[in-house]
Amino acid sequence: MLIRYRAREGMLAWAFHRISGVAIWVFVIFHVIDIFLSGADPGAYDTVLQIYASPIGRLAETLLGAALLYHALNGLRIIVMDFWPIFTRYHRQLWYLNWALFTIVGLPVAFVILKPIFGQ
Amino acid sequence: MQVDLRILRYDPERDAGPHWVSYSVEAEPMDRVLDLLHRVKYEVDGSLTFRRSCAHGVCGSDAMLINGRNRLACKIRVEQLGRRRMSVAPLPGLPVIKDLVVDMDGFFAKYRSVQPFLISNGPPPTRERLQSPEDRARYDDTTKCILCAACTSSCPSFWAQPSYVGPAAIVQAHRFIFDSRDEGTDERLEILADPDGVWRCRTIFNCTDACPRGIEVTRAILEVSAAIVERQA
Structure with a gap:
C-alpha cells in the first residue's frame, strides 16, 4: 500500500521522518555499544574511533547529521501544527521551509565533517 | 481519444487473487472516470462490479484508488489525470468484496462509535434550536x-x-x-482519547488531499486532539 499510494508532500515528510527516526535509533544502539567499549576494552574502543574517522565513517556521520537535522526540523513543523491547527493549511510550505533550513544548516556541517577526507 | 484503463479486478468465486485487466476505451477529456467504468461495464464486460449511486459527487459511493490516489470516480475527469494510461483499484486498506467494491461495515461501525448525532440532555425545545452564525461557522467545514x-x-x-x-x-x-447546541462533548472526547482514537494521526495529510469535499481533515483531527488536551489540563 505504501508503495502503491502516490505520495504527496505530507506523506513524504512522514516517510522521511520515520526513516530518519529509525536511523537515529540504530545509531544510538551503536553509540551505547562504543561508549561501553571505552570502559570494557579501550583497545577496541580506539579501533572503533578509527572507523568513525575513516572516509566511510565520516560519510556515515554526515548521513547521521542529516537524519538528526531533518527529524528535528520536521518535528518542529509537526509541533507548530499541533499547537496551531490553522498552520495545517501551510503544511507544504512549512516542509519546503524545512528543506531550505536543512540546506542552509546542513551544507556547512557536512563540509566540516567531510573536509579531512580531502586532506584539508 | 483511446485511453488505456487498467482495473484491479477480483472475483472471489473465480480468482485466486486480485489481478490487473487492461481495457482500451474511447474517452473525451471531459469524461469522468465513472463514465469510462460504465463504458466497460455496458459495452465490454458486464461482470465488472463497482458502487455508484448519484454519480454527481454527493452520495460518496464511488470512491476508488485512481492513478494511485483516492478520488471519487464521478468527480475526477480524464483531462485532470493528464495521461492516457490510468489505473483504477478498490479503496486501499478495506476488505475487497468484488472488483472495486469494498466492505464498508467496519468503516460505518467506527462512524457510529463517535455518536454522530445531536446529544441534548434538556427537554426538547418547542421551536428550533437557535445558534448564532459565528457558532454555526465554527464547525461548518466538517458538515460537508x-x-x-x-x-x-x-x-x-x-x-x-x-x-x-x-x-x-x-x-x-x-x-x-x-x-x-450539543451536550455530548465529554463523551465523544472520552471515546476519541482512546489509543485507537485521535493519537494515531501522524499528520500525513493523505486524508486532506483525498477528501472530495475539500474538508481540512487533518486540521479537524488536530482541533479534536487539542480539545482533549485542554479538557484534561
Missing part, C-alpha cells in the same frame, strides 16, 4: 462529509492499524464537538 471513506482508506496509520477510528469518524465527531 459524505462518508465516502476516501480519507480513512488513504491513511497509512489506518493501513497499519485497522482498529484506528480513522479520519472520517473524527470529522463526524468534530462536527458535533464544536456545535454549541
Whole structure:
C-alpha cells in the first residue's frame, strides 16, 4: 500500500521522518555499544574511533547529521501544527521551509565533517 | 481519444487473487472516470462490479484508488489525470468484496462509535434550536462529509492499524464537538482519547488531499486532539 499510494508532500515528510527516526535509533544502539567499549576494552574502543574517522565513517556521520537535522526540523513543523491547527493549511510550505533550513544548516556541517577526507 | 484503463479486478468465486485487466476505451477529456467504468461495464464486460449511486459527487459511493490516489470516480475527469494510461483499484486498506467494491461495515461501525448525532440532555425545545452564525461557522467545514471513506482508506496509520477510528469518524465527531447546541462533548472526547482514537494521526495529510469535499481533515483531527488536551489540563 505504501508503495502503491502516490505520495504527496505530507506523506513524504512522514516517510522521511520515520526513516530518519529509525536511523537515529540504530545509531544510538551503536553509540551505547562504543561508549561501553571505552570502559570494557579501550583497545577496541580506539579501533572503533578509527572507523568513525575513516572516509566511510565520516560519510556515515554526515548521513547521521542529516537524519538528526531533518527529524528535528520536521518535528518542529509537526509541533507548530499541533499547537496551531490553522498552520495545517501551510503544511507544504512549512516542509519546503524545512528543506531550505536543512540546506542552509546542513551544507556547512557536512563540509566540516567531510573536509579531512580531502586532506584539508 | 483511446485511453488505456487498467482495473484491479477480483472475483472471489473465480480468482485466486486480485489481478490487473487492461481495457482500451474511447474517452473525451471531459469524461469522468465513472463514465469510462460504465463504458466497460455496458459495452465490454458486464461482470465488472463497482458502487455508484448519484454519480454527481454527493452520495460518496464511488470512491476508488485512481492513478494511485483516492478520488471519487464521478468527480475526477480524464483531462485532470493528464495521461492516457490510468489505473483504477478498490479503496486501499478495506476488505475487497468484488472488483472495486469494498466492505464498508467496519468503516460505518467506527462512524457510529463517535455518536454522530445531536446529544441534548434538556427537554426538547418547542421551536428550533437557535445558534448564532459565528457558532454555526465554527464547525461548518466538517458538515460537508459524505462518508465516502476516501480519507480513512488513504491513511497509512489506518493501513497499519485497522482498529484506528480513522479520519472520517473524527470529522463526524468534530462536527458535533464544536456545535454549541450539543451536550455530548465529554463523551465523544472520552471515546476519541482512546489509543485507537485521535493519537494515531501522524499528520500525513493523505486524508486532506483525498477528501472530495475539500474538508481540512487533518486540521479537524488536530482541533479534536487539542480539545482533549485542554479538557484534561
